[in-house]
Amino acid sequence: MGLKARFTKRFASGPVIEAEFELELGSFGLTVLFGPSGCGKTTVLRCLAGLERPDGGWIQAGEELWFHPGRSPMPSARRGIGYVFQESALFPHLSVAGNIAFGLQGWPRAERRARVAELVQLMGLEEIAERRALEVSGGQKQRVALARALAPRPRLVLLDEPFASLDRAAADLLRHNLRQILQTLGVPAILVTHDPQEALALGDRMLLMAEGRIIRDGAPAEVLSASGDAAQAGIGEVLRARVVERKEGMLVLEVGSVLLFAPDPGGAFREAYACIRGEGVSLEQGPHGHMSQRNRLAATILQIEPLGALRRVRLDAGMPLEAVITTWACEDLELAPGQQVHVLIKASAIQVIPIEA
Amino acid sequence: MDWEAIRLSLRLAASSVCLLAPLGILLAWPLAYGCFRGRVFLEAVTSIPLVLPPTVLGFYLIVALGPLSPVGAAWESLTGSRLVFSFQGLLLAQVVTNMPFFLQPLVASLGGVDRKLLEVASTLGSGRGGVYFRVALPLAWRGLVSGLILSFAHAIGEFGVVLMVGGNLPGKTRTASIAIFDQVQSFDMAGANRTALVLLGFAFAVLAATAWLRARERPWA
Numbered sequence: 001m002g003l004k005a006r007f008t009k010r011f012a013s014g015p016v017i018e019a020e021f022e023l024e025l026g027s028f029g030l031t032v033l034f035g036p037s038g039c040g041k042t043t044v045l046r047c048l049a050g051l052e053r054p055d056g057g058w059i060q061a062g063e064e065l066w067f068h069p070g071r072s073p074m075p076s077a078r079r080g081i082g083y084v085f086q087e088s089a090l091f092p093h094l095s096v097a098g099n100i101a102f103g104l105q106g107w108p109r110a111e112r113r114a115r116v117a118e119l120v121q122l123m124g125l126e127e128i129a130e131r132r133a134l135e136v137s138g139g140q141k142q143r144v145a146l147a148r149a150l151a152p153r154p155r156l157v158l159l160d161e162p163f164a165s166l167d168r169a170a171a172d173l174l175r176h177n178l179r180q181i182l183q184t185l186g187v188p189a190i191l192v193t194h195d196p197q198e199a200l201a202l203g204d205r206m207l208l209m210a211e212g213r214i215i216r217d218g219a220p221a222e223v224l225s226a227s228g229d230a231a232q233a234g235i236g237e238v239l240r241a242r243v244v245e246r247k248e249g250m251l252v253l254e255v256g257s258v259l260l261f262a263p264d265p266g267g268a269f270r271e272a273y274a275c276i277r278g279e280g281v282s283l284e285q286g287p288h289g290h291m292s293q294r295n296r297l298a299a300t301i302l303q304i305e306p307l308g309a310l311r312r313v314r315l316d317a318g319m320p321l322e323a324v325i326t327t328w329a330c331e332d333l334e335l336a337p338g339q340q341v342h343v344l345i346k347a348s349a350i351q352v353i354p355i356e357a
Numbered sequence: 358m359d360w361e362a363i364r365l366s367l368r369l370a371a372s373s374v375c376l377l378a379p380l381g382i383l384l385a386w387p388l389a390y391g392c393f394r395g396r397v398f399l400e401a402v403t404s405i406p407l408v409l410p411p412t413v414l415g416f417y418l419i420v421a422l423g424p425l426s427p428v429g430a431a432w433e434s435l436t437g438s439r440l441v442f443s444f445q446g447l448l449l450a451q452v453v454t455n456m457p458f459f460l461q462p463l464v465a466s467l468g469g470v471d472r473k474l475l476e477v478a479s480t481l482g483s484g485r486g487g488v489y490f491r492v493a494l495p496l497a498w499r500g501l502v503s504g505l506i507l508s509f510a511h512a513i514g515e516f517g518v519v520l521m522v523g524g525n526l527p528g529k530t531r532t533a534s535i536a537i538f539d540q541v542q543s544f545d546m547a548g549a550n551r552t553a554l555v556l557l558g559f560a561f562a563v564l565a566a567t568a569w570l571r572a573r574e575r576p577w578a
Contacts, residue, residue: 051476076479077487083480089473093495102491103481152482 001025003156007057007067009043015212019044023190025061025155028183032199032220033192035209041192044209045158048190049083050076061155082149082157082187086164088141090133096120096144097129103152119147122181139170146178150185157182157189163198168305175308178202196277202308239319241274241352251352256319261294262350272352278312278324280349283341285333295345301337304330311335317343359552361528362536369444369532370512373451374459377508380452381459382501386489388460389467390475407457411517418450418522447523447530454518459508466500467493502570510563514556 046052163171299317523530540549
């Protein structure tokens with residue numbers, strides 16, 4: 001069974017939202033709806049959930065018409081979806097367990113209890129299950145919100161920037177669990193985010209949105225690598241650069257105290273932004289001194305942070321730089337803050353955006 | 358001291374709140390969340406007793422409940438007695454008169470409930486009724502309690518409508534406020550003073566109770 005959507009939504013201000021995509025329901029898969037703030041991601045999600053009524057088009061899940069012009073839209077309550085808001089939106093008058101059980105009205109009491117217990121355990125909420133929803137921390141609240149959305153066995157889970165209101169540690173922890181939990185329960189999900197690292201770390205598929213439209217659909221790495229889209233989405237470390245030399249379709253850029261080689265997008269500019277994606281930066285240990293290779297720089301590790309299944313390594317390479325590498329690579333190289341390493345930046349990972357004079 | 362009138366006032370106010378609250382809870386829902394054409398009309402109709410002179414309201418109620426009206430005629434054929442100048446007629450008049458005092462704080466509280474919570478409830482399978490009774494109403498408890506207290510207090514003190522619809526029949530329609538009027542008319546100032554003091558004390562107690570309730574910590578409302 002699949003979800004097919006093709007609809008438009010207009011607001012008095014902002015772009016017209018046009019969404020067209022299909023999604024497999026029935027098995028796990030995490031689709032990232034990615035794009036800059038204000039491009040319409042949340043509206044798409046709300047239309048799917050029935051919280052917003054599209055102006056035209058249709059939404060269909062298997063044989064069910066969720067939205068079709070000329071018919072009254074199927075109410076949210078009957079769509080079989082779970083929705084997690086940016087702020088957890090827990091019911092403050094209920095306990096944690098009461099929140100999780102909210103969608104299980106009509107279930108036999110024994111089954112309801114068993115389902116709540118199952119989710120409490122799966123989400124690691126044993127210690128706070130009886131507390132009032134207001135008394136738990138931000139990270140825990142979002143876990144409860146996720147448990148609450150998953151409890152009634154939805155066909156599809158919609159996650160609207162669920163980590164945005166959390167501090168980094170809580171966000172990383174939940175991000176780390178999210179995929180695993182959804183996979184365990186076999187629920188497909190759509191995750192709205194504007195964080196490319198999050199999209200890369202979590203998504204199986206990415207729908208890239210810009211100015212109200214889905215402009216690309218594919219594997220997250222491929223979608224992000226497509227340079228034009230990456231620019232629109234504003235990805236990577238963005239550094240001010242000065243053009244030193246142009247030759248053979250390449251630029252030599254002065255960024256901070258170092259020189260970088262990058263593809264020339266064309267034009268007669270002298271100043272530009274160099275956008276370096278952390279996925280295009282690799283690290284290696286090796287003898288210092290010999291620096292003949294292009295885009296190979298000596299750097300010091302400032303900080304290493306978990307990023308789902310990946311690690312984000314912050315570096316000082318004469319300019320601020322981030323590398324996103326796998327946990328294995330991090331362990332193999334025995335990386336630690338303060339350590340001297342070499343970074344190798346793929347020229348193709350540097351996107352040059354000219355600054356108009 | 359006219360204890361009979363005070364007892365009647367309390368019984369009348371309590372009964373009218375018991376009738377008015379369930380009806381008001383149902384009316385508050387479309388007033389707070391409804392998106393329909395007649396909403397402005399409904400809002401105006403339910404607030405009219407706030408601005409209408411009690412004599413005007415009382416006049417229309419006599420017309421509406423009188424023996425020539427469908428309601429009055431139906432009541433008379435069922436019970437054999439008249440609706441106007443009876444406790445039951447007074448009760449209906451009180452429900453209409455005091456409805457806005459119940460509705461206004463409740464609707465305001467409902468309007469203050471975070472919309473996201475209502476949306477979450479609907480994605481969790483709750484229909485409109487479920488969203489209202491399981492989420493909106495419990496979260497608007499402050500407005501509900503305020504509405505109950507205010508409508509009760511106002512029902513105790515209502516004078517004009519009571520006089521118009523109920524007249525002044527001891528034990529049936531002669532409430533405390535009518536009794537005071539009566540006592541002053543017959544120059545029984547000491548009697549009027551005693552009854553008035555009871556009502557003053559009552560009003561003070563009600564307002565203090567409301568203030569105390571509002572000050573109590575309930576972080577979600």
